[in-house]
Amino acid sequence: MYQEPIFLQPVFQERIWGGQKLNTEFSYTIPYEKTGEAWVISAHPNGPSKITNGPLKNQTLLEAWKNHGELFRKPADSEEEYPLLIKILDAxxxxxxxxxxxDQYxxxxxxEAYGKTECWYVLSAEPDAELIIGHHAxxxxxxxxxxxxxxxxxxxRKVKVKAGDFVYVPSGTIHAIGKGIVILETQQSSDITYRVYDYDRTDAQGNTRELHLKEAKxxxxxxxxxxxxxxxDEIDQGLTSKKLxxxxxxxxxxxxLDGKVAKTMDQDFLQVSVIEGEAKLTVHQQQFDVKKGDHFIIPATISAYQLDGAAEMIVSHT
Incomplete structure (x- = not known):
């Protein structure tokens, strides 16, 4: 039985609006001058994360999902795709x-298998930074x-945000992340975007990006x-958990996390992104060091685990 967390390597995406904060704030070695996204827990075909430890090392999360469904309590005959995608975005x-x-559309x-409902946790924001969320029509x-x-x-509709803010963005919501904001995004595993407006920007070749006004409407x-x-909010030993x-x-x-906590697994699998600090994760007497910028999955085959340290994490499950 698989008795390790599944650590994942980010997949970086170049974006016209990207920058360098994935390096300066998370110490990632980024490949582009304008690196906009790190797909940190991904089984999407457009950027599947690579596993960095254990028996499945060097396989992708997409391969693990297809071939080792027991790690996620996926029925052997299921054609379902991996449901979630976690990103860090540097705007x-x-x-x-x-x-x-x-989903239906x-x-x-x-x-595509899924539509795209998402949510954002603001990791950092410059003064007076703002998001577009919704409309007035x-x-x-x-x-x-x-x-x-x-x-x-x-x-x-525009709103100002600061570090620690949380925004839920159901499908059908017009939105945009504003300049100077870094977010961690939890979303359905989908890569569909319908652009409504792009500030009349052009790329290096002088071309504007495609808009999708019919679909957006x-x-x-x-x-x-x-x-x-x-x-x-809930406090459990050394862990304060806020359900967002x-x-x-x-x-x-x-x-x-500020101290120690022992947890039992009652989800199909648990996705964890460390956004500040460091801790020790213990699973069946094996100890793993985790720190800011690490991302891992606790699979269904692990029944219990312990955390010890001082850290902040964004945790998700289906």
């Missing part, structure tokens, strides 16, 4: 204004008119709905 410039479809129109006709006329200041929720999150969101696709926590 050195504004991301495009965009929207993602729900993704499957029927985009030939009250009817679909008003939405389409404002988009067609490019009345972005009238249409888009089709999938945007009207009027915008601000989700109510049933957040809660519990929804259909994922449950996400912020863990603050």
């Amino acid at each position: 050195n410039d504004n991301l495009s204004v965009q929207v993602h479809p729900d 993704a499957r029927e129109v985009a030939n 009250q009817t679909r006709e008003e939405l389409e008119k404002l988009i067609d006329e490019g009345q972005w200041d009238k249409l888009l 089709d999938v945007t929720t009207v009027p915008h709905e601000t989700p109510r999150l049933n957040q809660s 969101v519990e929804e259909k696709y994922f449950t996400v926590y912020h863990w603050g």
Whole structure:
């Protein structure tokens, strides 16, 4: 039986809006001047993470999901794809204004297994940094008119954010991450983005990026709905756990570790991203050092584990 956590190596993505903070804030060796994303726990075909330890070392998480479903309590005959994707994004410039479809639209129109509901934990933010989240249109006709006329200041809903803020972004929500923000994103394992507006930017060849206005109009929720999150705190030995969101696709926590805690597994698998500090993870008398920038999965084959140290983590499961 597999008795180790599954440590993963990030996959980096170049983006027109990316920068260098994945190196300066997380000490990652990044391959691009404009590195925008680290796919840190990914089984998506567009960037599967590589396993760095144990019996499956050098295999991808996608291969582990397909060939070792027992690690995730996946039925042997299941055709389901790995459900979640964890990223860290460095918005050195504004991301495009965009929207993602729900599962039904993704499957029927985009030939993807999942739509894209996501959520963001703000890791750092420059003073006065802001996000776009939602819109002010009250009817679909008003939405389409404002988009067609490019009345972005009238249409888009903006909010200021700081480190430690959390934002839930259901499919159908117009959104954009603003300049100067680094986030950890938990999302459905989908790579569908419909761009609504891209500030008329051009790439190195002078080309603007494609917009997807028809699809965006089709999938945007009207009027915008601000989700109510049933957040809660729980203290267990040396661990303070804040439930950030519990929804259909994922449950996400912020863990603050200050001391020791013994935990038992009651999920199919647990995804863990260390965002500050360091700790020791003990599994069946094996000890693993974990630190800021590490990402790992505790598989279903591990029944219990211990953590000891001073660290912050973002933890998620289906």
